[in-house]
Amino acid sequence: MSHAAADAHLLEPGAGVYHKKLGMWVFLASEVMFFTALIGSYIILRFGAAESWPVPSTVLNIPVTALNTFILICSSVSMVKAYAAAVEGDQKRLRLWLLVTVIGGATFVGVQVFEYTHLIHEHFLPSSGLFGSTFYTMTGFHGFHVSMGVICMTWVTIQAFRGRYTRENYHGVEVIGLYWHFVDLVWIILFTIVYLI
Amino acid sequence: MTTAAVHHEAAAGGHHELSFVRKYIFSTDHKIIGIQFLFMSLFFLLVGGLLAMMMRWQLGYPGKAVPGGGVLPETMASGGVILPEFYNSLVTMHGTFMVFFAIMPLLVGVYGNYLIPLKIGAPDMAFPRINMASFWIAFGAGIIMLAGFFATGGHAAAGWTSYAPLSARSDLSGVHMGQVLWLVGLIVLGLSSILGSMNYITTVVNLRAPGMTWFRLPLSIWALFITAILVLLAMPVLSGALIMLLFDQTLGTHFFDVSAGGQPLMWQHLFWFFGHPEVYILILPAMGIVSDIIANGSRKPIFGYHSMVFAIGAIAFLGWIVWGHHMFQSGMNPMLGTSFMISTMVIAVPSAIKTFNWMGTLWRGNIHFHTPMLNALAFVSMFVIGGLSGIFMASTPVDIFQHDTYFIVAHIHYVLFGGSLFAIFGAIYFWYPKMFGRMMSERLGKVHFVLTFVFYNLTFFPMHFLGMTGHMRRIYDPTQYEFLRPYQGTNRLITVGAFLLLASQLPFIWNFFWSLRKGAKAPLNPWRDNGLEWTVPSPPPHGNFATTPTVHHGPYEYSSPLTTDDYLPQNQEVRP
Amino acid sequence: MESTEHKHPNYMAVWAVLFVMTVIEVGVAMLSHIPRALLVLVLLGLAIWKAVLVAMYFMHLKFEPRRLLFVVLAPLPLAVILVVIVLQEFPG
Numbered sequence: 001m002s003h004a005a006a007d008a009h010l011l012e013p014g015a016g017v018y019h020k021k022l023g024m025w026v027f028l029a030s031e032v033m034f035f036t037a038l039i040g041s042y043i044i045l046r047f048g049a050a051e052s053w054p055v056p057s058t059v060l061n062i063p064v065t066a067l068n069t070f071i072l073i074c075s076s077v078s079m080v081k082a083y084a085a086a087v088e089g090d091q092k093r094l095r096l097w098l099l100v101t102v103i104g105g106a107t108f109v110g111v112q113v114f115e116y117t118h119l120i121h122e123h124f125l126p127s128s129g130l131f132g133s134t135f136y137t138m139t140g141f142h143g144f145h146v147s148m149g150v151i152c153m154t155w156v157t158i159q160a161f162r163g164r165y166t167r168e169n170y171h172g173v174e175v176i177g178l179y180w181h182f183v184d185l186v187w188i189i190l191f192t193i194v195y196l197i
Numbered sequence: 198m199t200t201a202a203v204h205h206e207a208a209a210g211g212h213h214e215l216s217f218v219r220k221y222i223f224s225t226d227h228k229i230i231g232i233q234f235l236f237m238s239l240f241f242l243l244v245g246g247l248l249a250m251m252m253r254w255q256l257g258y259p260g261k262a263v264p265g266g267g268v269l270p271e272t273m274a275s276g277g278v279i280l281p282e283f284y285n286s287l288v289t290m291h292g293t294f295m296v297f298f299a300i301m302p303l304l305v306g307v308y309g310n311y312l313i314p315l316k317i318g319a320p321d322m323a324f325p326r327i328n329m330a331s332f333w334i335a336f337g338a339g340i341i342m343l344a345g346f347f348a349t350g351g352h353a354a355a356g357w358t359s360y361a362p363l364s365a366r367s368d369l370s371g372v373h374m375g376q377v378l379w380l381v382g383l384i385v386l387g388l389s390s391i392l393g394s395m396n397y398i399t400t401v402v403n404l405r406a407p408g409m410t411w412f413r414l415p416l417s418i419w420a421l422f423i424t425a426i427l428v429l430l431a432m433p434v435l436s437g438a439l440i441m442l443l444f445d446q447t448l449g450t451h452f453f454d455v456s457a458g459g460q461p462l463m464w465q466h467l468f469w470f471f472g473h474p475e476v477y478i479l480i481l482p483a484m485g486i487v488s489d490i491i492a493n494g495s496r497k498p499i500f501g502y503h504s505m506v507f508a509i510g511a512i513a514f515l516g517w518i519v520w521g522h523h524m525f526q527s528g529m530n531p532m533l534g535t536s537f538m539i540s541t542m543v544i545a546v547p548s549a550i551k552t553f554n555w556m557g558t559l560w561r562g563n564i565h566f567h568t569p570m571l572n573a574l575a576f577v578s579m580f581v582i583g584g585l586s587g588i589f590m591a592s593t594p595v596d597i598f599q600h601d602t603y604f605i606v607a608h609i610h611y612v613l614f615g616g617s618l619f620a621i622f623g624a625i626y627f628w629y630p631k632m633f634g635r636m637m638s639e640r641l642g643k644v645h646f647v648l649t650f651v652f653y654n655l656t657f658f659p660m661h662f663l664g665m666t667g668h669m670r671r672i673y674d675p676t677q678y679e680f681l682r683p684y685q686g687t688n689r690l691i692t693v694g695a696f697l698l699l700a701s702q703l704p705f706i707w708n709f710f711w712s713l714r715k716g717a718k719a720p721l722n723p724w725r726d727n728g729l730e731w732t733v734p735s736p737p738p739h740g741n742f743a744t745t746p747t748v749h750h751g752p753y754e755y756s757s758p759l760t761t762d763d764y765l766p767q768n769q770e771v772r773p
Numbered sequence: 774m775e776s777t778e779h780k781h782p783n784y785m786a787v788w789a790v791l792f793v794m795t796v797i798e799v800g801v802a803m804l805s806h807i808p809r810a811l812l813v814l815v816l817l818g819l820a821i822w823k824a825v826l827v828a829m830y831f832m833h834l835k836f837e838p839r840r841l842l843f844v845v846l847a848p849l850p851l852a853v854i855l856v857v858i859v860l861q862e863f864p865g
Contacts, residue, residue: 010745023323029430029847033851050458062802184831197813
């Protein structure tokens with residue numbers, strides 16, 4: 001492009017991290033506010049409610065969801081191992097751990113869908129009172145974010161199989177990793193607040 | 198867009214190989230994207246203005262057929278007479294288009310995009326393709342928003358603030374599809390804004406040229422940067438609220454449904470938690486731009502640069518804890534009424550600091566009354582009026598009488614039109630030569646300014662008095678109320694003022710389009726300004742700078758003793 | 774712009790801690806006879822602690838420049854303010 005791009009290393013010190021990483025962290029800050037609106041509304045509606053809400057464990061399947069939580073955490077581990085492999089330029093391990101992450105993420109979504117169909121069959125719907133409204137909205141948007149993550153992760157995996165990421169250029173892996181861990185982090189909060197409390 | 202195209206660009210070493218579509222339609226160049234936002238937003242500014250004209254017709258001449266109103270469908274205007282339901286849509290969509298599709302994109306989408314890379318010495322934004330996506334997503338949101346006018350049951354009619362339960366219950370309002378489209382349109386726009394703000398923040402943090410330290414940034418950039426942080430953190434809360442309301446309308450959820458334990462008041466809290474930072478989003482970039490123009494027009498450094506930066510930060514910071522002042526009459530916890538009153542009064546302080554600093558800048562300056570300067574000066578004085586009316590309503594007991602009256606409407610329009618829009622006009626006149634390589638007519642610019650200033654005040658100042666009589670907002674026919682009938686003359690005066698205000702925009706529209714072709718060729722630096730954008734051709738080439746500039750001093754070195762000229766561009770070294 | 778020196782934390786150790794904490798959480802949730810306030814406090818504390826571990830180690834915040842922490846921390850007080858203030862609407 002223009003000569004200006006070549007002088008990149010002379011720029012004023014910024015955040016101290018490369019653009020894509022800074023951009024992803026900034027984007028994640030906005031996602032925190034998004035989930036704050038949804039989860040915050042749940043907290044406000046439930047803990048401010050005049051009448052008591054159904055006890056979550058009587059409606060939701062805690063054991064299955066606890067297992068699903070574990071699966072998602074494992075996929076975070078496989079993601080970070082993929083990142084470590086990318087930094088070292090280890091193509092084989094990178095591809096393996098990325099695949100594991102995709103499978104883990106897809107499994108999580110699959111189990112969520114299974115949970116939803118079961119709940120709908122039991123006539124627990126978004127229109128089933130405020131608990132239904134908040135439950136489906138929060139977990140639905142989280143699931144949507146995981147699904148977007150799985151799609152992007154699949155693309156990154158394909159790129160990895162094409163040898164796109166090296167010791168010098170692993171940024172794509174790191175950045176999708178940040179998004180993935182964030183989605184896991186939100187679930188950790190969600191699972192506790194919605195299923196356990 | 199595709200990897201193939203990117204490689205081609207890199208190999209060619211330039212962008213002269215690009216097709217018309219890649220260069221002007223699906224462009225990743227921040228300057229083109231800024232101009233795209235400009236055309237789109239000016240269009241919506243006109244739409245918002247026309248909607249207001251219809252409102253003013255009904256208020257000035259209740260029950261009379263609008264001239265040419267026969268073209269409107271019977272669902273909107275029966276025999277040319279605006280129906281009450283359509284009036285509510287007019288009120289709603291005027292606010293919606295003006296706030297979200299005119300003012301916000303004009304300040305943030307246009308000048309954020311155009312100025313940030315140029316004024317910090319960068320070749321483009323950090324993420325040019327995401328920038329392109331930002332524009333086209335906003336464009337799509339605009340289409341969705343316009344589509345609502347064609348929905349059965351009419352467009353959204355619950356106010357731009359869309360309070361539940363009216364906005365949640367189609368059975369109460371008679372509006373379903375229109376409200377749904379309104380919600381979807383804003384959710385889509387939110388995505389555009391969030392992506393844009395992420396881009397702006399990353400760019401300002403990481404792409405500043407050597408020597409462009411934080412405290413050498415022009416105030417327009419500081420303001421746009423801090424505004425981007427507000428957008429980043431506030432818009433997602435609105436998105437969440439919009440989604441909940443959308444689900445109430447479409448999925449049978451009960452977030453705001455009292456019968457199921459839902460909380461309409463929660464809508465107001467969520468909306469205004471976003472809504473108050475939003476109004477600072479609408480004013481801070483204007484303040485930043487005005488600072489740049491006033492320093493230029495006074496040939497003096499900005500008075501108190503550091504305190505200006507601090508004030509922007511303070512306004513942004515405090516703006517998060519004042520939202521309840523929009524809800525004094527909502528029935529919320531009275532204890533909150535007190536705390537929000539105090540925080541709202543405190544936030545007047547940094548705004549006052551900025552006002553005194555602008556005056557300090559003007560004091561003993563060598564003032565050039567060019568068109569941008571006239572508009573910037575109008576900003577300062579009109580914003581002060583708007584801010585002063587704000588002090589009244591900040592006081593909870595006073596707001597008991599003022600809430601939902603025309604006093605509030607006066608306040609809104611003094612800060613948004615008297616403030617933001619004059620700043621936008623100033624910005625358009627100021628950066629037009631750089632954007633389009635042509636000069637606008639100074640004479641037409643001054644005509645436009647004088648006419649706009651006079652008729653704007655004629656339209657909005659009387660609203661203060663109307664409000665003090667108790668004239669309510671959003672009503673269809675003031676003559677229905679015995680106590681308002683004596684003031685119908687004022688309503689007609691305002692209506693006439695509004696029509697003349699619209700007509701006053703004709704010189705601007707003519708000037709804008711005529712100058713594109715026939716304006717004098719713009720020199721490098723027609724305003725003798727210090728910004729980095731004036732060191733590159735008008736318009737700048739793709740990539741902006743042939744070599745990365747090095748910055749040697751702050752942005753407001755006007756009339757500096759270090760040089761014979763009365764200005765000193767930021768990248769110019771001073772020979773000892 | 775960024776150091777290529779990379780200290781890798783012990784990811785498996787972090788994973789083990791997360792696993793154990795999840796088991797504890799579910800266990801505590803099933804103890805129905807503890808007072809509600811204490812239950813909520815413990816569960817929330819555990820969840821936040823897990824989230825911090827994911828942020829610090831998996832997202833490498835512990836090894837990033839301090840300035841980045843600011844980006845992460847910025848939304849948190851806002852989230853607290855929103856929820857705490859709106860909860861004031863409800864006496865119960």
